[in-house]
Amino acid sequence: MHGVIISNLKKYVIEKLGDPAWDSLCEKAGMPGKAFIPISMYPDSDLDDLVAAAVEVTGQDRDAILQDFGAWVIPPLMKMYRSFIPDDWDASTFLQNVDERIHERVVRMKDENARPPHINVTQLSAGVLSVEYQSHRDMGALALGCVYGVAEYYGEKATLMEQSNGPGTHRTYTVRLSAGSGVKGHQEAI
Ligand code: HEM
Structure with a gap:
């Protein structure tokens, strides 16, 4: 697990x-x-044990913690890896490119044997995305939180329409992106 995630935790x-x-x-x-x-x-x-300890201390369930952290961690990650992200992307384009253009690049740059999650995002219809998560780490809730965080970062709003689980740790989330605050996080930060 890449230290950028644990140091942000x-x-x-x-x-x-x-x-x-x-x-x-x-x-x-x-x-x-x-x-x-x-x-x-x-x-x-290390991440598993820290999240398990957070469950014990806060009494919240693992998925709730992972989801909240996923939404929280997007702005600092965006800031850190800003040079990887074209200015003309919106939330949908970002999510559809996160696997190849972000995870593969960030994680394999550090360790070619690392195993980043597979996040396969496809557009089902205007504003509706299917987000498929596959990873041995079983952190689908973190992926969903990241989707919320990306939408918010781009001044949009993501709403979960449907979730299907399995096989194993495989999760599929159907989300709708709609107009939110309209304020883009990266413009605010400039
Ligand atoms: C600027 C944006 C992002 C950056 C820089 C980034 C970077 C990373 C890095 C470095 C890891 C550690 C992976 C490893 O060590 O193998 C990670 C994990 C993870 N990322 Fe991202 N990520 C970003 C956005 C997203 C988005 C949009 C999603 C979901 C749609 C997502 C879902 C996850 C999940 C679920 C994990 C946990 C590891 C796992 O389940 O295997 N990330 N990310």
Whole structure:
């Protein structure tokens, strides 16, 4: 697992729950004081154990935490990898290109043996997308949260119309994109 995700999880936890909460999650997860830096790779089990500890501490379920974190993490990722993202993309174009143009590039650049998730996004009709998630990590809820985050980033709104599960950790989300605030996050940040 790429350190950019875990280091952002740390920022998310600190923003939501305060500094000591991160230390206690690391302790509960059996890695007290462990440093996570965005340019390193870590065992998948580190993220799993930290999320399991967050479930225990907050009493929220795993999917709710992953989904909320997925939406939260998009703006910092967009900022960090801005040079990968053409200016004329909208939420739909972004999502349809995330697998090849973002994940493959970001993750394989660091480690060619890494296994990023497969996010296969196709347009079913105007404004309606099918988002297929496949990964051994079973973090479909994180993918759905990222979809919400991307829509919001582009000043749009994503609504979940349908979800189908399986086989295994395979998830398919049908989402509708519609006009939201109209304010694009990257324009705001400039
Ligand atoms: C600028 C945008 C994005 C960047 C830079 C980015 C980058 C990354 C990176 C580096 C990882 C770690 C993967 C690994 O170590 O194998 C990751 C994981 C993940 N990303 Fe993204 N991502 C972005 C947007 C998205 C979007 C839009 C989605 C969903 C539609 C998504 C879904 C996921 C999921 C579910 C994981 C967890 C790993 C797994 O389930 O296997 N990401 N992302």
